Amino acid sequence: MPAKCVMVLGTSSGAGKSWVSTALCRWYARQGYKVAPFKAQNMSNNARVVNTRQSSVTEFSNADQASGEIGSAQYFQALAANAEPNVNMNPVLLKPEADTRSQVILLGKVNTELSTMSWRERSEKIWPHIQQSLDYLIAENDVLVIEGAGSPAEINLMASDIVNLRVARYANAQCILITDIDRGGAFAHLYGTWALLPKPDQQRIKGFLLNKFRGDPTLLAPAPEQLKSLTGIPIIGTIPMLFNHGLPEEDGIFDERTLDRKAGALKVAVLVYPRISNLDEFQPLKNITDLELIWARQPSSLEDVDWIILPGSKQTSADLAWLKQCGFERVIEKHIQRGKMVLGICGGLQMLGQVLHDPFNIDGAATGLGHLAIQTTFAKDKQVNKITVRFGQVKGLWSALSYLEVFGYEIHHGKSSHKTADNEKQALMAQEIIADLAWQNSLGNVLGIYIHGLFEDPAVIKSLFGKEAKTLDTVFNNLADLIGHHIPKETLLSLVE
Incomplete structure (x- = not known):
């Protein structure tokens, strides 16, 4: 049976998509599922060396192509899922070299031709590889935890999107939308992001998640119910501010x-x-x-x-x-x-x-x-x-x-x-x-x-x-415990069953 896909979207970069995805990988793995992570395209100079021989694409089967690069976030998510990291989990990695130039890593290897193209020009060339990697992982697993990038509601980028909505549609993913409440404006961020999505994609959002909360939870009322009345979507959890959780930050620099x-x-x-x-x-x-x-x-x-x-x-x-x-x-x-x-x-x-x-x-x-x-x-x-x-x-x-x-x-x-x-x-x-x-x-x-x-x-x-x-297993288990404590078990299971 093909994998059920759960996708973590965010109202912005830094909302907490990466660590929540990592926590979900370990939580679902502890329920007995075979789990893998996925992010179609990551932009980061934090990369890890992984196996390319588990690639869905035969061109990387030669001995001299045995190793490739993926973003560090997907590497750690794979370890949290008890899976062997491989290039399908992050088929496209952009490594910034200057403010207007990035090196493109496709299925673990530098692609010089793509690196010289404009972002919109290369999107359609990249998408078939993303499809292949998705197909491979969906066929090989019970649950696929997919991480989005930035926000899915950037209307200037939506037509060329290959990371958020296009992936969610192709994988028929059940989506969680997460926001950083510590920045302020969380309810506006959630509503505005939802409102800018096309109607069919609004229906993919199964729950809102408030992250990095500090203070008295009773002060949130009546906003959760008002937001649900506007969108039909519940807030499924409120995650407290978590310092020193032990997982590398999404962008490397620690707060x-x-x-x-x-x-x-x-x-x-x-x-x-x-x-x-x-x-x-x-x-x-x-x-x-x-x-x-x-x-x-x-x-x-x-x-x-x-x-x-x-x-x-x-x-x-x-x-x-x-x-x-x-x-x-x-x-x-x-x-x-x-x-x-x-x-x-x-x-x-x-x-x-x-x-x-x-x-x-x-x-x-x-x-x-x-x-x-x-x-x-x-x-x-x-x-x-x-x-x-x-x-x-x-x-x-x-x-x-x-x-x-x-x-x-x-x-x-x-x-x-x-x-x-x-x-x-x-x-x-x-x-x-x-x-x-x-x-x-x-x-x-x-x-x-x-x-x-x-x-x-x-x-x-x-x-x-x-x-x-401190072992990574300890870190992963602590994150999974946190997610399991603040999001009802039946809600997490309903996303994959």
């Missing part, structure tokens, strides 16, 4: 209000450059007690921090230029001279090196920060791999990682290698501790690595911080 200022805590600062990527991998640091995670948007944020992390970047050379222009270069150098810890991940590793070469006009050539004696050359083909490797001997402040086996993933164009030292200072910055993947300086306080997801490895958390990591 500053949720960051605990902890006296005496280890202070870890992550640089927030304009094209930052893969921020979701730092959620485990936020879950650690006695650690304060700081988002550094200006050099003053780096005062008195213990660690500086240069994260991944979708446009390394441009973000490196921004970093220098804003004055981070001098502050990072002083931090290193004081013997404090610096970590560069992927694009951050490349920035810490001597030079960036770009013979194919992929990213842009640049001079690096010069703290690791490596050079990076951007290649035409992107490295997209799951990876399990073992550290060699690691010196100094990072020595806890010595000989540790770790798992993670690679997503990068650049290939880095040792650069012949021009002087004695550079000669001290060249120790390779994982072949082609990780280097550190002679003082042992600067580490650069291509592996994303390092802090999601419990062994790494235990070695570096002496802490037991």
Whole structure:
């Protein structure tokens, strides 16, 4: 029997679609259903490496095409559903490279032709692939939890929509419309979104959901009944404001209000450059007690921090230029001279090196920060791999990682290698501790690595911080418990039975 489809739509971006979809994946899985997530098109620089061999499209069956990219939200939703993540769950991923340009990932792989097309032009070319992925997942599962994007009622985009209403119609989905009540205007958002939908699509909405509620629930009356009288649709639940739930945020940057200022805590600062990527991998640091995670948007944020992390970047050379222009270069150098810890991940590793070469006009050539004696050359083909490797001997402040086996993933164009030292200072910055993947300086306080997801490895958390990591299963179960507590069980079951 084909899967029943439940779709989570939102009145806006950030309403809570991703985490509610994740919670529903685990809730339905706990009822004994075979569950999978789906989002037709995601726009994010937070991506994960998954299997392409489970694709509905045979063109990705070759061994050299075994890995591809999907949005991180669908990756975590798949884990919540107890399903193996694969490219069908997010057939189209847009990775912004500039304000008016995105790299298009189709079924896990970069598609250069689509990347050069306008949004409306490429929609019809993309839709057949979305259909194929939907058909595949519907045939293979009992329940499909579908996440929408932004709002389904953007009337300037509706004619070219391939994420919201078109998917809901094709999958015959039962829809929930969620809104962020903490922003204010929630009832107007719900009514306005519903009112702008075509009549047949209004009938797909089976319930409204209020998210991020703080205060006295009795103050909501009489609005829920008035809204139902206007639309015929009930409010099926009111979800309280939930800070520190343990799931990476939809767009990576955590709400500053949720960051605990902890006296005496280890202070870890992550640089927030304009094209930052893969921020979701730092959620485990936020879950650690006695650690304060700081988002550094200006050099003053780096005062008195213990660690500086240069994260991944979708446009390394441009973000490196921004970093220098804003004055981070001098502050990072002083931090290193004081013997404090610096970590560069992927694009951050490349920035810490001597030079960036770009013979194919992929990213842009640049001079690096010069703290690791490596050079990076951007290649035409992107490295997209799951990876399990073992550290060699690691010196100094990072020595806890010595000989540790770790798992993670690679997503990068650049290939880095040792650069012949021009002087004695550079000669001290060249120790390779994982072949082609990780280097550190002679003082042992600067580490650069291509592996994303390092802090999601419990062994790494235990070695570096002496802490037991909160497991993802615990996070998923807590979210499912929350949904189950605030939405009646019979309502959730009625959506799929």
